[in-house]
Amino acid sequence: MTNRLFSLKFLILCFINAGILYSQPVNDTQVPLIGDISDGSRAKPIHIIELFDADSARIRPTDQPVLPFSTKQTCLPCHNYETIRHGWHFNANDAHVPAGRPGHPWILTDRLSATQLPLSYREWPGVIHPNDIGLTPWYFVQTFGRQLPGGGVGEDDTSDVDMMYRRWMISGKLEINCLACHDAEPAHQQAEYAVATRNQNFRWAAAATSGFAHVTGSTKAMPDDYDIYLGVAKDDARSIPPGVEYDDHRFNLQGKVFVDLVRNVPNDRCLFCHSTKINEADNRWRTENDVHLASGLHCVDCHRNGLDHNMVRGDNASSDFSCEGCHLGNDASERGRLGAPRPGHTGIPTVHFDKLSCTACHSGPYATKRPQLVQTSMGHGLGTHGIVKADTVMPYIISPVYATASNGKIAPHNLVWPSFWGFMHGDSIQPILPVDVQMIVLHFIAADTLTDSLNYAQINSGQWPDLSTDKVTSILDSLTNADFVTGTPVFINNGKGYRVGSAGLKSFSHTMTAPYLWPIAHDVRPAQQSLGASSCSDCHSLRAGFNFGNVEATSPIQGVRPISLPMTRFQNSLGIYARLFAFTFLFRPLLKIFILICCLILLSTLVLYFFKGLNTISTVLSATRREGNR
Amino acid sequence: MLRIIGIIITISLIGWMFFHKKEFIVIRRWLGRSAKTQFQSVRSAVVWIVAITGLVLALTGLLPFLLLGAPMSGFTLLIHVAVAPVFIAGVFIVSLMWAESHRFDAVDWETLRTCLTRQPLPNEHSGLNLWRHLFFWLMLITVLLLGSIVLSMYPLFDSIGMDFFLNLHKAAALLITVSGVAYAFVNASLPNKFLKDKYEPLSK
Known part of the structure; x- marks a missing residue:
């Protein structure tokens, strides 16, 4: 009986325990951990922490083999990684996340095959999904890992599991690199991240950037059966295996390391991935900085985020953290934020605010008749080692293009014309990866790539090679016989498609030939340098780039005239209307004088007859009074 | 070019x-023709120009706002801007030509007094004549219409001021349109003989 009672009690206890265990949130996305909850102190939280590797084992610099620290496992005790990994910087490949307004795409660039192809996991109109061209997460991370913050596609080792299982096992996942943003250590070297991802050292990438670890070797050179725990055989003279060395002095007696992590991300961390260089600008020392940064603000003062790391993108005008939110205040408070001056917009008709975004007048390179070529961190890998620094380097990003944004307002945009080889199947065009087409292209331009040729110089300076129409025709003919081509080979370039017809190379139009544009908001110019600050003719003049600039495509095909689109085409307005409207501004000074004179005379007439009227009333009243007296 | x-x-x-x-x-x-006839024909031509341009301005200015709830833009705006100077010139001439003949006079005063004391009007048309004068002077609110737009062309006022002037322009335009229509209606209701008799002394 006692035994039976004991058994029953034991069973009940087991059920209760099981219930408690199941009701415990395990890595729940909703539960903030100790480091996620602020106690109210504005002082910088000091991170003297233990380092853990990807297997949750504590790292000591004397370990053999010594493994790179895992940001996920190291930060996990105090910060909810699961919540953070859904943030804007990491969720591009999450199909459930709304795409939001178009942003900077990843641009697959290959000089030899004259390829520049805007890609994105987000469903922005005009971009191509990497999966659609066979660019698996594995290759995507290697290609663009230089400016990836980790997480998202870097942790997606399931999409190409069949082909790349062994490689993923060796390289490890590209976890969210918390240091990429939050490391304030002066010795932090983000450029090493690019080297690490290029060498497939994904699990070593975060350590490579830190100031207390040094990464050597390359996973790329290791065979598929390489074991990171066993290393290579001592007599194997092949390439250096990936490894990490820690600075012993940085570990304290408890084996903990001081990592200079900050809540407010330093500007340099943001600018590594979000810089823009204007090619035709004067020397760098003469160029301006964003007015907000020059005033002492930080990027994150506006681009804030909560624990979920969903950054404020600044495109929601009703948000507190938008141009309007800080400078005008929202409905609830008209006091604005951060001491932002309230703009007077003296003399600017209010219809401008309905039709233009704030950035139209205040942001980006100054409007010119011919928009300039710019280079961006994400497009050109600015800040990484070994890039070509020439102004003419691919991809060709044109800025500013004043186009109607998704909110219906005109805003400055960056633009890239797609250029790629592909094949047409029915009405759809399937791009071909540069790696597949490179050898064919090289076959036809081989003679041009000799050291004394013009093309050699061009390709070395980052440009695409010059291609004659005959060469394009020959390449397209060769592609017809390629086994990966299942349709009519085409070359998309210069805003057109080219295919071989009976009479040679023939151009055609297609939706995929359209340029991809994304709005820009930086660098913000001060009020005195904004469009319209000097006069209406900043925009409403036939010489103004805002309405009358021409957006030209560049083409490697010799003898083909580059396409040139008027700016009004991007603003959904008619060029003739813009010209006529600008034409009226020639007469505006005269009109103003004329109206002022008319006003003055009309006013004088009114005043004159007002007094005449008074005189009449006075006369009538006097007459009435006299009649009354009689 | x-x-x-x-x-x-x-x-x-x-x-x-x-x-x-x-x-x-x-x-x-x-x-x-004689100078008097020439003047008469110029006068009627100017009136027609004012009427037509005023109608175009009213249509281009008010219709987009009333129908679409949006400010005018595109070619509507261009037409508005192109026609406006002609209208202004016309109004300017008309105001100079007609101001004297539309003065409030003793007859209007009598009419007003009679109305206020609720006595029968001495002449069936005198009430309309008072309205006619009133609508004419209301039409000269054009000065507000012009003033509001010309001041907003200079960098003098901030967004609040610009918004105020735009609203003033809209309100003045509405008032002038209504006054213009009412004036035309009253003018058409009055017999020519009445107008001629009444203004005979002025033309002497």
């Missing part, structure tokens, strides 16, 4: 008109 083409066309037109002026029968006839 457009400017050069415009100048060439204008000069050509003026030159052609200069060398072919005798062929303009209408102008020749008009030139052959």
